Amino acid sequence: GQNIDQPTEMTATEGAIVQINCTYQTSGFNGLFWYQQHAGEAPTFLSYNVLDGLEEKGRFSSFLSRSKGYSYLLLKELQMKDSASYLCAVRAPNDYKLSFGAGTTVTVRA
Amino acid sequence: DTGVSQDPRHKITKRGQNVTFRCDPISEHNRLYWYRQTLGQGPEFLTYFQNEAQLEKSRLLSDRFSAERPKGSFSTLEIQRTEQGDSAMYLCASSLQELFFGEGSRLTVL
Numbered sequence: 001g002q003n004i005d006q007p008t009e010m011t012a013t014e015g016a017i018v019q020i021n022c023t024y025q026t027s028g029f030n031g032l033f034w035y036q037q038h039a040g041e042a043p044t045f046l047s048y049n050v051l052d053g054l055e056e057k058g059r060f061s062s063f064l065s066r067s068k069g070y071s072y073l074l075l076k077e078l079q080m081k082d083s084a085s086y087l088c089a090v091r092a093p094n095d096y097k098l099s100f101g102a103g104t105t106v107t108v109r110a
Numbered sequence: 111d112t113g114v115s116q117d118p119r120h121k122i123t124k125r126g127q128n129v130t131f132r133c134d135p136i137s138e139h140n141r142l143y144w145y146r147q148t149l150g151q152g153p154e155f156l157t158y159f160q161n162e163a164q165l166e167k168s169r170l171l172s173d174r175f176s177a178e179r180p181k182g183s184f185s186t187l188e189i190q191r192t193e194q195g196d197s198a199m200y201l202c203a204s205s206l207q208e209l210f211f212g213e214g215s216r217l218t219v220l
Contacts (some may be wrong), residue, residue, distance in 0.1 A: 004152075033208060042201065042211040043153065087152050096141050097166065098209060100152030 002026045002099035006088050011107045012078055020073045020104045022088030033098060034062050034073045035087040043087055047073070075106070083108045112136060114212035116202050122218045123192055130188045131215040135204030142185050143209065144177055145201040146170070153201055159185060192219045 003025040012018040024032070031050040035043035049055055049064035049071060061074040075082055085105050089098040115134045123129050135142045140161050145153035156175070157167045161182040171177075174192075179185040189196055197219045203209040 042213050043209075045208045045210065048208055089152070096160070096205065097143060097155050097158050099155065100145075102150070102152050 002090055002092070004088055004090055004099060004101035006086075006101045006104045008102070009105045009107070011109060014078055014080060014108055014110050016078050018075045018078060018106060020075070020086050020088075020106070022071045022073070022101060024069050024071075024088070024090050024101075026069075026090050026092060026099075028093040028095075029066060029090065030093045030095070031091040032062075032064055032071045033089040033091070034060075034071075035089060035100075037085045037087060037103065039084075046086075078108045080108050080110070082106060114202055114204055114210055116200075116212040116215050118215055119213060120216045120218075122220065124220050125192060125194060127192055128188065128190045129192060129217060130186055131200050131202075131217075133185045133187070133202030133212060135184070135202070136210055137183075139204035139206055139210070140182070141205045142179055143203045143205070144185070144187050145203065145211075147199045147201055147214070148197075156187075156200075189217075192217075194219045 006022045034046040037043040047062040054063045059076045064071045085103040087103045088101040117132045142159045144156040147153045155168050157177050159179040174190045177187045199214040199216050201214045203211045
């Protein structure tokens with residue numbers, strides 16, 4: 001099975017940086033995904049890590065350490081529109097489905 | 111629009127009634143998933159198709175739930191004899207690599 005943990009809520013100021021941590025304990029691993037979900041909307045894909053290290057995509061970066069079962073999503077130069085839930089999800093080997101954490105609600109304040 | 115589409119977007123029904131949701135995936139995607147999401151939680155996996163074959167069903171999917179993908183294109187999710195605990199957002203997703211989600215069908219059982 002999959003056990004995925006992430007903080008419930010985080011608050012940050014516009015223009016600042018926020019790091020959302022995700023730890024996982026799984027029976028196998030074949031990739032870690034981050035999704036953004038605005039209230040009442042569908043999740044949208046942000047990033048994918050399968051090897052250790054940092055993946056950078058504009059203001060968003062995602063890091064993975066497979067040996068530690070740990071990932072983080074880094075949001076830089078925060079904007080009000082970044083207020084959303086951020087979902088960490090893990091894919092197991094030989095398995096195409098994702099198992100999601102409960103999500104971290106990020107609130108950006110002016 | 112070539113994204114994942116779901117219908118209806120909202121459904122209010124009385125306990126005991128049957129409901130059916132439809133999902134049209136992105137046309138070149140052969141994998142299709144159904145997830146359920148309740149407030150403050152991440153999406154929970156229900157079932158998954160590769161082409162027309164239903165390859166996995168979650169233990170969350172009681173015998174009141176049935177999903178089909180008869181021609182390997184659109185899919186339907188039927189819930190029979192609905193209960194108040196079935197109230198949730200039902201999300202469909204399709205994939206080649208990362209999952210692309212539809213806007214969801216929100217079910218309210220009175």
